[in-house]
Amino acid sequence: MVDMPPGSPTVQEADEAFTPSKHPLVPVESSLNLDVELKLPLDDGDGDEIDFNGIDEDLRRFQTDDIVRQALSQGVDLRGYSRDIETELREVEMDSVREYVSQSDKVLELHNEIQGCDAILARMQEMLLGFQADLGGISDEIRHLQDESISLNVRLKNRRAAEARLAKFLENVLIPPELASAICGDEVNERYLDRLVELNSKLRYVLQTGPVGDGSSLDVAPADTMTAREVRPHLEKLRAKACARARDYLLSRISELRKPKTNVQIIQKTALLKYKYLVQFLSENAPETAEEVRNVYIESMGRTIYNLFRAYQAQLAKLELEIATKTDLIAVEEAAVRAMFTNKVDLTKRGDAFTLGERDKILDMVEAAPILVHVAQAEGSRLPYEVVLRSVLKHLVDSATSEYLFTLEFFRGQSRDTFHRIFERTTALCVENLETYLFASHDAIGLLLMIKLTHAYRLVMQRRRIPVLEAFFDRFNVLLWPRFKMVFDANLRSVSGATPRKLGTVELTPHYVTRRYAEFAASLLALHSGLDSLVLGIGGEEMLINDRYFRLSLQIHGKKSQVVFLINNYDQVLTVFHERRIMADETTKFEELLAHERESFVEEELKQRYARLIAFVQANESLPEGGGVDEALVEGLVRDFAATWKSALEAINQDVLASFSNFRNGMEILKQVLTQLLLFYTRFQEIIRRHWRKQPSFAKDLVSTNAILVEIKKYSTFYAV
Known part of the structure; x- marks a missing residue:
């Protein structure tokens, strides 16, 4: 079945329209002639002339047509040709009408079928309109349900957010039974520290007087909530219990530091540093108790370190070797050292106070282990005081380093004050022992070595970035430098004030004063490096060169012998300087003096034999x-x-x-x-x-x-x- 376009006439209407009987006044032939005959009026009926502007274009277009061009080329009469075309068209039209009439039954049948289809389509249209109305209602319902779903989703998210905040709030406020039982009954261990952290967190939370940043209190200060006010007394009880247990544990561990032969560092690492949070908890929740614990530690540790150093220095004092006495000066008169029951005295044998020897090797042992007293006693060792002092200072800087690092981690903000209070008695003991030694010390070389050791250990502490002994080192320097200057000046005065005839027998060989001066000057010059503040005897060597040697040589008879004496003494000084590798102005001065006296000897020797x-x-x-x-x-x-x-x-x-x-x-x-x-x-x-x-x-x-x-x-x- 063929679908007809909307508004088209039905088959019957079309048949009636083309039936001649419907139009008796217009014969078929006449109707056709109307279409064939062409009239070309010169006007359009209104008196207006026809516009021929486009006829040239039409003629050109007709000329391009193949059929028209062929007809024109053959001389065909267009009028006759037009009549033939009209005749043929009329015949074709008549044949079409006859064909249409012969098929009228089928057209009628088709017309009926089309009407049936129209009825079906009308019913379907009604159904579809009903469906459209139903779908419109469903769409409105779906839209309503969608809005309801969005609203429910928002409310669900809000409730979940509120639930999360409320859960966090309850977690920060409520006290789990296991927390309470752990704080009150569990042993103090690492797990106990975790419980203590949890308790401290809850205490901080309920005491906050402003909204919490994470929103868990729903923009309300936790301290203002009813739940926090109800829970707070129970938390206070747990805090008091935790503080008491933390205090008991710390005091019991600190008391172990007082026991003899206790490894202090093991206790610090395993029993105190491991539980340093106990001190932090006490500092936040019970400051008085925390201060009590700190004071007990200061008193216990200070006493332990003091006793250790006192015993160690007392044992080392038994090994001390006296190097110099008040009579060990560069120039000393015989009467000052003569024994009570004898007139014999050998001034040449006592030179330890002026000879450096290998004593400066102590400066290369700054980081070496301290002396083991029992080993030194077993070996029968006798030690100069600088060796004793090196061991004491090594023990002190190591103990100070260890203790400062411990207090820095254990007591945090109070580390420096804690350290100084712990070592107050110990450093005072070291200073007191040094003062006792310096009161009777006449060993200038030992004093200078101790000055350099003090400076070396100051640098050690600076490299470790632990500047807690600066005041102690300053006190040492305040004691050492004046004593060194006093001993040094005493040696210079011994030279300038000595009487040559009282300095013992003067021979051609080097005088003992020369050997002492050479060793003394070489030792001080060798140790002078790094100590810019040391001014080595301004004028001292001038006294020896220009005065003492000349006055001593006058005790020898003969010009030549006097020159020999001076050469031997100058050569002795230079020999010692060269052995010690002393390259200073003093070396140049003695070389010039030696060269001058050699020339004098050559002159005297030749005059003695070849004077004429x-x-x-x-x-x-x-x-x-x-x-x-x-x-x-x-x-x-x-x-x-x-x-x-x-x-x-x-x-x-x-x-x-x-x-x-x-x-x-x-x-x-x-x-x-x-x-x-x-x-x-x-x-x-x-x-x-x-x-x-x-x-x-x-x-x-x-x-x-x-x-x-x-x-x-x-x-x-x-x-x-």
């Missing part, structure tokens, strides 16, 4: 040629030198070896004497050559310089071997 020869050279060297030179005198000098020069060299060699205790120094002086002798004899020969153009009769007795050089080399080679 030297005097002749010095007197006649500047005379012109042909001047008045005494030939007999020259001949005598030549023959005398030729006869004695070898024996003179041997005598000079023996004299030098006997005069100078230092072999190297003697060899240098021997070389200078022989070299100077060779120079004088060469100058003597030059005078002879200038005044005698012809060789004089005594020329055969002149000794060649080569022969003298060969002999000098023999001595050099012999001593080199």
